[in-house]
Structure formats: structure tokens, C-alpha cells
Amino acid sequence: MNLELFLLLGSGLLAIGLYGALSQQSVVMLMMGLELMFNGLIVAAAAFWYYVAPVAEGQVLIVVLMVVMAVEMAVGFAVVTAIFRARDVDMTDMAADLRE
Amino acid sequence: MLTAVLFWLFGVSAVVFGFLVFRLDSMARVTFALLASFVFVACEVLLLGLSYLGVVIVLMMVMEMVIMAVFMIMYMMNPAGLMPMAMYHNKPGAMSVSLGTFVVLATGTFLVDWPESRGSRPSDTTKALGESLMGPQMLTMMVLGLVLFATIVATVVLATHRGRYDRFGDDLRARPDDPVPGGVRR
Numbered sequence: 204m205n206l207e208l209f210l211l212l213g214s215g216l217l218a219i220g221l222y223g224a225l226s227q228q229s230v231v232m233l234m235m236g237l238e239l240m241f242n243g244l245i246v247a248a249a250a251f252w253y254y255v256a257p258v259a260e261g262q263v264l265i266v267v268l269m270v271v272m273a274v275e276m277a278v279g280f281a282v283v284t285a286i287f288r289a290r291d292v293d294m295t296d297m298a299a300d301l302r303e
Numbered sequence: 304m305l306t307a308v309l310f311w312l313f314g315v316s317a318v319v320f321g322f323l324v325f326r327l328d329s330m331a332r333v334t335f336a337l338l339a340s341f342v343f344v345a346c347e348v349l350l351l352g353l354s355y356l357g358v359v360i361v362l363m364m365v366m367e368m369v370i371m372a373v374f375m376i377m378y379m380m381n382p383a384g385l386m387p388m389a390m391y392h393n394k395p396g397a398m399s400v401s402l403g404t405f406v407v408l409a410t411g412t413f414l415v416d417w418p419e420s421r422g423s424r425p426s427d428t429t430k431a432l433g434e435s436l437m438g439p440q441m442l443t444m445m446v447l448g449l450v451l452f453a454t455i456v457a458t459v460v461l462a463t464h465r466g467r468y469d470r471f472g473d474d475l476r477a478r479p480d481d482p483v484p485g486g487v488r489r
Contacts, residue, residue: 204306204307204310204350206417207412207413207417208310208314209347209351210408210412211409211412212314212317212318212347214404214405214408214409214412215318215321215405216317216318216321216340216344217404217405217408218401218402218404218405218408219318219321219322219324219325219401220321221397221400221401221404222325222397222398222400222401223324223325225393225396225397225400225401226325226391226392226393226394226397226398227325227390227391228390228391228392229378229390230378231371231374231375231378232324232325232333232390235324235325235333235337235371236324236325238337238341239321239324239337239340242317242321242340242341242344245344245348245360246317246344246347246348249347249348249351249353249356250351252351252353253351253352253353253424254417254420255417255418255420255421256420256421256422257420257421257422257423257424257425258421258422259425259431259432259434259435259440260435260439260440262353262356262428262431262432262435263432263435263436263440263443265348265353265356266356266432266436266447267443267447269356269359269360269363270447270450270451272367273363273367273451273454274450274451274454276367276370276371277454277455277458278454278457278458278461280374280458280462281457281458281459281461281462282461283374283378284461284462285461285462287378288464293378294390295392296392
């Protein structure tokens with residue numbers, strides 16, 4: 204058990220989350236991918252705290268990541284609800300206005 | 304030895320359940336697979352001695368995933384997975400990008416000369432976190448509180464149904480289509 208193994212685990216989770224965020228059509232599934240990416244970041248931050256800089260600020264970084272996850276999910280679901288209510292859209296391909 | 308075994312057990316389980324999120328058909332199973340991945344990551348955090356944060360991650364994720372399960376069943380066309388359907392776009396491209404990202408990160412992980420540990424770990428990590436949040440990191444804590452409050456307001460505004468007071472809709476220059484005109488007709 205060392206820093207590299209923890210970072211490898213974090214990289215794996217981030218890569219799986221990235222696959223989900225890029226490949227899923229459902230907005231809710233896309234958000235699950237984003238959550239998995241944050242999951243990987245939490246592992247990496249905890250490992251950095253333990254192996255590189257065991258100061259309290261490292262723990263605060265994990266708290267910040269958890270708050271970001273909560274905000275991401277809350278705002279994501281609110282946006283999905285708003286866009287579904289306004290236009291019956293629940294798929295990413297149907298909400299690609301900025302691309303057009 | 305036991306710690307190493309637990310690390311591998313939790314790590315492999317977190318990755319496997321994370322991958323299952325995008326392989327299962329039933330939305331309830333998908334949500335609980337993501338929850339399992341989070342719980343195994345929390346176990347890894349507990350292994351690193353961050354007992355408070357590990358427990359908070361478990362509690363927060365249990366609540367978050369239960370709420371997410373409701374939304375999954377609300378918004379997915381096929382919530383029970385009884386009629387499996389593919390809801391992907393550009394699957395090979397996404398797979399190659401994510402594999403490439405993993406390879407780059409893994410290579411960097413093993414090539415970078417990571418610095419030696421600075422300082423010693425506190426005996427009580429929870430106390431250290433609490434003293435930091437209530438001391439030097441108070442500004443961070445206050446900003447996080449404000450961000451969460453702004454999130455509450457923003458999500459309620461976004462998610463609530465537009466009622467009778469939203470007479471103009473998206474176009475504020477148009478005249479509202481009121482069934483009974485009000486005001487003094489000026």
C-alpha cells in the first residue's frame with residue numbers, strides 16, 4: 204500500500220467516470236459519471252494527505268470535494284427538472300442548443 | 304498485511320462497482336452499484352486514518368444515492384431494465400478517451416518523483432480537521448456554507464413550477480396572455 208497504488212485507484216475511477224460522462228445519453232447517467240470522477244479525486248486527495256502532506260488543510264480539501272459533489276448533484280437535478288418541464292428534454296442529445 | 308489485503312479488496316470492488324454503473328440495466332441496481340463504489344472508496348479513506356471523513360462520505364452518499372434512485376426512476380424511460388435499451392452515443396470514442404486518460408494518469412503516477420512526507424500525522428485527525436475548520440480555514444468553511452445556501456436557492460428557483468405570477472414566460476417583451484386583464488388599463 205503506497206501513494207502510487209492509491210493514485211492508480213483514483214485514476215481508474217476517474218477514467219470510468221469520464222467514460223460515463225462522455226458516452227451516456229441520459230443526463231442523470233451523465234451525472235453519475237461526474238460523481239464517479241469526484242470519487243476518484245477524493246481517493247487521490249486522501250492519499251496525498253496521508254503520504255505527502257498530513258496537514259489539516261489536506262482534510263479540508265476533501266471536505267471541499269464533498270461539497271462540490273453535493274452541489275453538482277443538486278444543481279444537476281434542478282437543471283434536469285427545469286429543462287424537462289420546459290421542453291420535455293431528458294437526453295443530452297436533445298439539449299445540445301449551444302452546439303448548434 | 305491485513306491492510307494491504309483490505310486495500311486491494313476495497314479498491315478492486317470500488318472500480319468493479321463503478322464500471323457496473325454503466326453496464327447494468329435496472330436503474331435501481333445502477334444507483335446501488337454507484338453507492339457500493341462510494342462506500343468502498345470511503346473504506347479506503349478509513350484505511351488512511353481519516354475516520355471522520357470516511358464515515359461522513361458513507362452517510363452522505365447513502366442519502367444522495369437514495370435521492371438519486373428516485374430521480375433515476377422518474378426520468379429514465381426504462382427504469383426497471385425489463386426492456387434493455389442502449390442509451391449511448393459515441394461509445395468507442397468515449398472508451399478511447401477514458402482509456403487514454405487512464406494511461407496518461409497511470410504513467411504520470413509512476414514516473415513522477417513524489418516528494419517525501421512533510422510533518423507527522425496528527426494522532427486525532429478529527430480534532431485536527433475541526434480545529435482547522437474553526438481556525439485558519441474558517442473562511443473556507445464560510446464560503447462553503449454560502450455556496451450551499453446559494454445552491455438551495457438556485458435549485459428551488461430552477462425546479463419549482465412556474466405559477467400564475469410567471470405571466471410573461473421566456474419572452475419579457477411580449478404581452479402576457481391573461482384570461483382576465485388586470486390593472487387600470489393605462
